[in-house]
Amino acid sequence: MRILVTGGAGYIGGTVARLLLAGGDGVTIYDNLCHSKRTAVAPGAKFVEGDVADRALMEKTLRAGRFDGVMHFAALIEAGESMEKPEIYFRNNTAGTLALLESMLATGQKRLVFSSTAACYGEPVTTPILEDARLAPTNAYGESKLMVEQMLGWFNRIHGLRYASLRYFNVAGASSFFLNGKNEGYGEAHEPESHLIPLVLDVALGRRKSIKIFGEDYPTRDGTCVRDYIHVQDLADAHLLALAALEKRDRVIYNIGNGQGFTVREVIDSVRRVTGKEIAVEECARRAGDPAVLVAGSEKIKQELGWRPKFAELDAIVASAWEWQQRRYA
Secondary structure (H helix, E strand, C coil): CEEEEECCCCHHHHHHHHHHHHCCCEEEEEECCCCCCHHHCCCCCEEEECCCCCHHHHHHHHHHHCCCEEEECCCCCCHHHHCCCHHHHHHHHHHHHHHHHHHHHHHCCCEEEEECCHHHHCCCCCCCECCCCCCCCCCHHHHHHHHHHHHHHHHHHHHCCEEEEEEECEEECCECCEECCEECCECCCCCCCCCHHHHHHHHHCCCCCCEEEECCCCCCCCCCCEECEEEHHHHHHHHHHHHHHCCCCCEEEEEECCCCCEEHHHHHHHHHHHHCCCCCEEEECCCCCCCCEECECCHHHHHHHCCCCCCCCHHHHHHHHHHHHHHHCC
16 A cells, blocks of 8 residues: 555654555655654655645645555644643644645545544543543643544545544554664654653653652542553554555544553653662642543454554553663663
């Protein structure tokens, strides 16, 4: 197959691009490099530098590539920032995706896998969260993604666009793929970094003095937020299964998670176990828009597509990230 991967120089898109390439598929990465570098593009992939909102360039790329599908990862992802600058999230994530959808319609593209978020659910009524749960985001990031899902529903009904929307929480760990005889492992390298596991690993590496805990008065077992962590390679597998499912189905929505929730303190303790390092902690006030507990139920994709996570244990996820980060800074 020939697949266009928007945001393919990023963490998740880059992992999916490498998995596609390892399977023999042709990959074109479309990325504006706003939070990445040209060196992050997977070896063997074609690369187009551009913004998804650039209709002329996007349509040119789609026509030239004659793609079998589009996998859309390009987005701003910081929930905290979205509560300070919601306008840039609606412009980039929502309006930018609308431009992509218009470009797909103009060029006859009919199959899209969308990287959504479980932030669409907001503060859950029950956990684990199922796909039919109430959609009530507590931050502008989640709202910007939910608006895309709403657009996709209408484009499916009116234009026949086939789409898969995958909702997931915290992605972590590092992948390992062999391309052209070389290990093209890939882990988190956001610029700037804001995700918990790589930030805690930075403390273990001596690159920062401490890790901040935002809020210790949540109604959880130790007062810190509970999140569901999914290994990036398991997540990439789910994206490929969803893409294949669109050959027979015109619309699928799945949660992707390991079904377990870990507190911020438990993540920090896992890093201590895996690395053998002391981790200093700085206690801070809550951040706006942070729900107390977010744990995804993934039984639907397991039953319908046969997906199973291979890295369900937190220490295994952290260990893969630790190995990659050590190589990264060696």
